[in-house]
Amino acid sequence: MIKTFKEFVQPLSVVVIILVAKFFIPSAFLIEVMIFSIFIMSCSFLLGYGGLLSFGQPLYLGVGAYATACYLFYFGQNPFIGLLAGIIAGSIFALGIGVIIIKLRSSYFVLANAALNVIGVFLVYDLFSNITGGMDGMWFLTRMNPVLGIDLTNTNHFFIFSAIVMLFILLLTQHIMKSMFGTICLAAKTNEEKVRFLGYSVFKTKLLSFIYSCMLASLSGSLYAIYFGFVCPSMMEQEKAGEVVATTILGGVGTLFGPIVGAVIIVAAKDLTSSIIQHWEVLVGGLLVIIVLKADKGVVGLFNDYIEKRKVILKKSSTK
């Protein structure tokens, strides 16, 4: 009982911190951090638990965003159904794509994803431009109606809503990480042969973790679409993939709170340096190289190591 409470209290306290921070920090920053960290969680889960690196994560964000946009632009006016449409579209898309590309080797998977991303951007802005509006994107901010008194076009309402979504996602991810499935994922990452001996299908495990990760990415895409009230192809450009991977590793791969820490650092750094440095690629690229060379465990990983060390020291001193 105490253990389940403990599991519940960590994600809750993170969300409470974000809610309290609203009194000091502009909510635009916090919303950006929350949506971005859900997006980073998708990459972190895929790399940490699926053992698959992806340079095409913006594509799945784009799928979610465009599915939501298409629903709100052409069919309905209920943003919640739009959100649902985004998640479902992302999951189905991931299932269809994953069946093919997970069969490739892991190093090929990375670039197959990158290629798919380029193709996806091309499809959106050129081939289907009569549906998606090409480079101009789709605007639907005025088409979203309030549901049961919740008006997602209002910044405060959207802030509370995304905090609730964030809490739910944190709890769900934590549950998956600690469940049998998460354990098998980790095992499949280290030794596929032995997992096969135990009677589990490596392919199915990787496929499921890929689908979950894409679902998170498309959820964040849908949230972006509803928050901005418009979508355009530059949301899903392939160059963004570097930033995603950098943030993932900076926070700590495969940890629950790493993505949030990484997102806070990156979004803050972007806001602070945007007046000094125009070309963000230099920083992201340099960061990627330095992190991998010097600290590939990320901030949360280093923090956990420090805690472990302290515990060992405390134990030694108490036994004496």
Added chain:
Amino acid sequence: MDVNLLGAAALFGFSDGCIFFLVAIGLSLCYGVMRFISLDQCAYYLLGAYITYSVTSITGNFWLGLLVTAILVALIGLGVEKVIYKNVYAKPMTYTMIVSFGLLLFVIGIVKYIWGVTPIPVGQPISGRFPLFGVMFPYYRLFIVIVTFVIYLLLHYFLNKTIVGKAIRASIEDIEKVEALGINGYKLFRITFVIACVLSSLGGAFHGPLVMVEPYMGIRILLYMFITAVLGGLGSLKGTMVAAIIIGETMSIGSIVWAPSTIIVPFLVFVIVLLIKPTGLFGSKLLKR
């Protein structure tokens, strides 16, 4: 369909394929020898295009531009290998990919600072056209094809006849046994990497006049480079050449049938071949995954 148009597409695709070969052989050799996906070959391709453009426009001599590019990029490659890659060889493959992608982004940012973001049109250093199978074929494209074949033959000679080349080929199969023979593995890595960098930069230098020179050409070539290298079989010289021509032709001929196929068809070819034969067309079976 017009037969002349088809002939023209086939010829133009051939010269495009030659550029893909120059960029992809670097990736292929690096993976073969070091088990290392070196995405930053695109960065040297980009640098090659820009440095050649700058030197050519200052001095007015394209050949001097090529020479300066080759020397500068070789030095940069040597530095990158010594400072960064030496510390990454022992890490898992995903990390090496991340480092090289980071380098690529870094170089794109630097290029944006130095040369700006606007695309620069570059004049063809060899002007004029001549009729070939009823098509007016530019001399410059013929020049690219000839130079690429000379480079192919030189590489073939280097890998098959010289001691260093033989050691590189042997280490594509099994690096541990090569080291057991008393050959310094790290030295081989360095030689391979510098050769790869220079070839990629030449690819960029040749490609500049055909397309506009702009910072994102590095990202755009990434997919074609990777698809070519994997399709041919990583570590295989002959395979890379064949794959480069296949990709160049499918792109060029496909684009006159249906314009969007320039992007989609090479990818489809790549996925289908990999699902049937995971080692690529001419990949060595000994290559460990």
